[in-house]
Amino acid sequence: MSVQSVERALDVLEALAEHGGEAGLSEIAARTGLPYGTIHRLLQTLLARGYVRQESDRRYALGGGLVRLGGVAESMVAVWAQPYLARLVELSGETANLAVLEGDFIVYVAQVPSPRRLRMFAEVGRRVLPHSTAVGKVLLAWRPGGDAVTVFERTGMPRRTPNTITDIQSMLAELGQVRSRGYALDLGEEELGVHCLAVPVLDGDRVVAAMSVSGPAERIGALDRGELAEGMRGIARDFAAELSPAAR
Amino acid sequence: MSVQSVERALDVLEALAEHGGEAGLSEIAARTGLPYGTIHRLLQTLLARGYVRQESDRRYALGGGLVRLGGVAESMVAVWAQPYLARLVELSGETANLAVLEGDFIVYVAQVPSPRRLRMFAEVGRRVLPHSTAVGKVLLAWRPGGDAVTVFERTGMPRRTPNTITDIQSMLAELGQVRSRGYALDLGEEELGVHCLAVPVLDGDRVVAAMSVSGPAERIGALDRGELAEGMRGIARDFAAELSPAAR
DNA sequence: CTCCTCTTTTCCGTATGATGGAAACCAAGT
DNA sequence: ACTTGGTTTCCATCATACGGAAAAGAGGAG
Incomplete structure (x- = not known):
């Protein structure tokens, strides 16, 4: 049914990624539980094709090969998301976005703008730090264990507006709340006067992306958050279903 | 020495990427020359792990798995590039950038700013179209055959300034020149008053990235282009050597 | 400088697991 | 209902990946 050596090669790549993109042979062995000889052979193959590189030590x-493939894949996701984002716009009347976590940054990969005259636009491809956005909170809230903490340690939590959450304790509390109620808010924490509401796109219990609607504070404030979030979760679920119909 | 099934799985992924990220089984077979049964089995494996997805048709x-790995890989490249970009700044006195082609966009993945008071800054992560930048020209000039044409067909070549090259014939001529002299210029084609000079980072004869220096038109104009380009090519070569010491 | 330890790389006989041709299956159009 | 083009499944065969263990390197300590 499934090709063992390919699965193992993927295990190796994932182990490498989880180690921050860089690791010694023995660290990979510890993570994957595979014998040294096997890992070494797989690495040689990936090396020859440019999907892995070897440092001087x-x-x-x-x-670099992964950067290329990843780029192509990312542009595809944006296309698939279009109809779902359109539904979000219809539901909320506001601009809808799809974002993913890439390294320590939030990247907006797709957008459908609101039909309103006054509307948000966050150009596709823009990178922002996670702590000041609703999508960022969502993407980190559903990550395993201490992931969020280490991300914030690396990026810091610079103040963007008076509303930005800049201390890690408050942020952890916030993430807990996000997780328990199922959606995240950004009340002018990235840009004053701009509010967002974001929900996760879940594949099983793994978060693969976040969808949000964003617009002027007054209009977003006038919506019923619980109801909106409920509708958004439905759309996110449909999108997730298209992404991995029966995988895993 | 090398694991056959892993190599073939990579062939399949690359074939998929070259087809624009989406293809039927038989199209992949045509490209790779592998038997149907084999490809199908490999695809099932990649499918189960989320590195490939199957559409309704x-x-x-x-x-999505590739997006994740690609992101981690990209953030690594930025770190490795730092010292080489610093050398570029030392050489030119201007801000140095590293950019890659991601889908149809140019993405700036790393930067070291100039020490001058008046300096360029193009925030890391920014995406721009290739036709109006020196890095874009470099990345397309070294691509095989009609790649450049198809990219421009998809993106169009919107006018950014009076200097922007907006017609495809002139652009192809420009790319030929870029290739023959070994570097590309941007003379205020993306933003008036900002000039850039870019060179390719080559792995064998494949471009993996482009390095550029950019600054105010007067200062860049005062430099000896040939000499600067020569120095930059050396640095780019060193960087390429670090990226793939003895690969392939 | 030499020894010792830790990590990476190479080797090779074995049996496991990938292979691929061909047949069944499916979808969509005629 | 039939044909066609593409996709999925099957299975006997043997090429291939496996992994234990030994060799080679790289550092660090004495």
Whole structure:
């Protein structure tokens, strides 16, 4: 049914990614539980094709080939998302966005703008830090364990507006709340006067993306959050279903 | 030495990417020359792991897993590039950038700013169209055959300034020149008053990235282009050597 | 400088697991 | 209902990946 060596090669790449993109042979062995000889052979193959590179201290790291494939894949996701984002716009009347976590940044990969005259636009491709956005909170709230903490340690939590949450304790509390109520808010924390509401796109219990609607504070404030979030979760679920129909 | 099934799985992924990220089984077979049964089995494996997804019309497409790995890999490249960009700044006195082609967009993945008071800054992560930048020209000039044409067909070539090259014939001539002299210029084609000079980072004869320096027209104009380009090519070569020491 | 330890790389006989041709299946159009 | 083009499944065969263990390197400590 499934090709063992390919699965293992993927295990190796994932182990490498989880180690921050760089690891020694033995660290990979510890993570994957595979014998040294096997890992080494797989790495040689990936190396020859440019999907892994070897540093001077003979540690291994993810290589440029993945950047290429990842880019193509990302542009596809944007296309698939279009109809779902359109539904979000219809539901809320506001601009809808799809964002993913890439490294430590939030990247907006697709958008459908609101039909209103006054509307948000966050150009597709823009990168922002996670702490000041609703999509960022969603993407981190559903991550395993201490992921969020380490991300914030690396990026810091610079103040963007007076409303930005800049201390890690408050943020962790916020993330807990986000998780329990199923959606995240951004009340002018990235830009004053701009509010957002975001929900996760879940594949099983793994978050693969976040969808949000954003617009001027007054209009967003006038909506019934619970109801809106409920509708958005439905759309996010449909989208997730299209992304991985019966995978795993 | 090398694991056959992994190599073939990579062939399949690359074939998919070259087809624009989406293809039927038989199209992949045509490209790779592998038997149907084999490809199908490999695809099932990649499918189960989320690196490929299947559309409702049972065609295959690159999946979300690649976005994740690609993101991690990209953030690594930025780190490795730092010292080389610093050398570029030292050489030119201007801001140095590293950019890659991601889908149809140019993405700036790393930057070291100039020490001058008046300096360029193009925030890392920014996406721009290729036709109006020196890095864009470089990345397309070294691509095989008609790649450049198809990219421009998809993106169009919107006028950014009076200097922007907006017609495809002139652009193809420009790319030929870029290739023959070994570097590309942007003379205020993306933004008036801002000039850039870019060189390719080559792995064998494949472009993996482009490095550029950019600054105010007067200062860039005062430099000896040939000499600067020569120095930059050396740095780009060193960087390429670090990226793939003895690969392929 | 030499020894010792830790990590990476190479080797090779074995049996596991990938292979691919061909047949069944499915969808869509005629 | 039939034909066609593409996709999925099957299975006997043997090429291939496997992994234990030994060799080679790289550092660090004495």
